[in-house]
Amino acid sequence: MTDDNKSYLTTSRRSLLKATVLLALASTSIGTLVIPAPAKAAGKKVIIGAFADGGLTPFKQKIIPLAKEAGFDIDFLEDEYGVTLEKWFADAQNGAGQYDLYLLDDPWVPQFGAANVLEDLGAAGLGVDDKDWIGPLIDMGFWPPRSGPRVAAFKDATPTLICAPFIGDLQTLTYRNDVYTNGAPKTWDEVISKGRDGVASGKIKYPVVFRGVAGNSIVTSWYSIFLSFGGEFFDDKWNPTFNSEAGKAASDFFVGTMKQNAPAGVVEFDSDQEGAAILGGDAGAIIQYSGNALKSDDPAQSKVVGKLDFGVVPKQVKAVSQLGIFIAGVPKSAPNKANAIEFLKWYTSADTQAKVAEAGMIPVKRSAFGVAKPGNRLIPVALQQLDAGALPRPRMPEWAKVEELLGIELNKALQAGSGGGAAMDAAANEVKEYLAQAGYYQ
Template sequence: MIDDNKSQLTASRRSVLKAMILLALATTSLSKFIVPGPANAAGKKVIIGAFADGGLTPFKQKIIPLAMEAGFDIEFLEDEYGVTLEKWFADAQNSAGQYDIYLLDDPWVPQFGAANVLEDLGAAGLSADDKDWIDPMLEMGFWPPRSGARAAAFKDATPTLICVPFIGDLQTMTYRNDVYTNGAPTTWDEVIAKGKEGVAAGKIKYPVVFRGVAGNSIVTSWYPIFLSFGGEFFDDNWNPTFNSDAGKAAADFFVGTMKQNAPAGVVEFDSDQEGAAILGGDAGAIIQYSGNALKADDPAQSKVAGKLDFGVTPKQVKAISQMGIFIAGVPKSAPNRANAIEFLKWYTSAETQAKVAESGMIPVKRSAFGVAKPGNRLIPVALKQLDVGAQPRPRMPEWAKVEELLGIELNKALQTGSGGAAAMDAAAKQVREYLTQAGYYQ
């Protein structure tokens, strides 16, 4: 078991969180989604908190009714992404008991783990020994991590399964099949070269598109390029290594070659702009998460439906993408703890996971990828990407700040179209200073 480490959160951080929580509670409304069951049904109550995301639509429309049939009374509460972390963390720390399950964004797991506010799901009977789990997804639910770097306060702690994968999600490539006529391009050089041919032929306006806005957006777009060049973020002692030769080469390629083959305003692009570029027929290729990728098949959203296909991320030395999933945790203050545990056992069973795949969501059990009629054509590509390589963001409570510092420096270099290597050195210096203050180098 993990010792109680709430003291890991500094007083200043608590005050900031408190202010954000109060603002969030004052300015946001909660969306409640309840599937009606038979009159006077006495189902097992489970209150699920989630952030609003299109990737959860199949869950609400197809899986919740199945849960109701299985005897669960599901109350599904949604909030905007920007406020859920603070709300749920306050609920857990204060033992408010407003939720039975949090559907977390996976980078939040370390923060909840460090505060010791989630149930030990392994002890509750959700076995980590089930070989049907997608291993890299399951690993994201342990705190502290079972491998790799650990925060100093948890160096000798026993890893505990505090969350289980709920919906799989990861980056894959969406590309124009009339430009890349031999199938998905396998290298970044091919992406650029064939994309230029497509521009010359008048089929597209530019080979690639990505997000350039400082912070999470630009780091998310740069991440798979960084991984493909062989970069690693930290060593086992949390020393920044993203400014290695591989990291610098990836940054130079991103702010130089990638920018030169992207729209002129890419420095200010976020999800809406990059999506419009690929769905509007202007771009040849993009790396994106499944929720946006699946818009490719919707004629109401895509002007080039039928001309967009999916493939694994291109490689330089590897073909690795960023993985980010919906992951479920049960707060120790859950009012219906037993029901929540039973629901997660039902939901992660091979039988239910097959229904998850049929509904169009990416499952978290390997057997479900083999269903006869998967709900979307990205599912087999997602499994191929998982087997080739998919890596989560570093498992640390301070990741959001690290990402912010890195994203600012990357954006500066992108604005000038050069200086990626220098940006890595500048960000590494700032990250090390920040982690020193956070007590990482004891």
């Protein structure tokens, strides 16, 4: 999810949620007749914790009012991304009961799952077997995962749905339609070659832009290229395989060819800089999440409105992108647990999901992609990408540390402009040593 997200490993905190207490007061008067004031209808209270993200703006503006009409009283409590994991995990572990529902970043699901602090939504009747779910999205809500490697403590456990997909965010391609005049480029070679033609004609300054800062940023930009080259992150025993021949080829392309066709300072680029490059008209193509992609149509943010289109990510051997969705979990300590579960059933129903698509968010049910008037033109492209291929990051509680180790080595190679394959070998050794200490190879 979200190109704007930072590492959660921060110790800063903001104040806890504000408490609102509504008191019903009886009216009294002196006289022969006392007429009580009409009682205010009480909605079904649901306290939602969310991190601040532009992708949630349509939810706040358009879906919460619909929820109110459906009888829900929503407290929507936002905080900075960097403090939410720490705050919510403490709330869940301590049974504090300050939230009814967390809108998690999907890599956090394994951490909450391993701690056994979220409700079993399948047992609560959310419809695990509903064929309308987008398969890769509903799969991300299970702990342990239904496929792929599992951490040792959950090797034989039955997968349980502890989170429900909330917004189907994923990476897609944004490209200049006056440079790639035959539609979205299909391959990375086409991205580079036609992008160079665009530079030669004076339409753009460089073919591509991406994030190069060490850690989450560079790994996010690298990941779709890695997948498109056929890379796989781990084998079924958690041995690193991202340093396979495919992984090394992808990384050499990324730190070599991609860097040579990107801005000079790309090693220090984060989401703000890459966004400015594509929205300012300098870059020809970018892989990004939907929240940033949709800025393409906003004249207040884009200098090239009408010149940016969306497509499936380019392929080397396949066109696979990174999933990063908003996903909802109900803590076992939720004060209004039944309301939260009822809200999720309402929100993920086919009717509401159609409203979600009309509001401009990427839905999580397939039927909703067929609405007559989707709220933005990225929605049909998102379905094309989901069907072409989209994968989450590895489902492991220790992903943040693994990503950090990989991102450091990638950034070193990017600075050098070569050595992507060697960076993969170095990172694989570091990751394996770390996972061994964490007990992954018992």
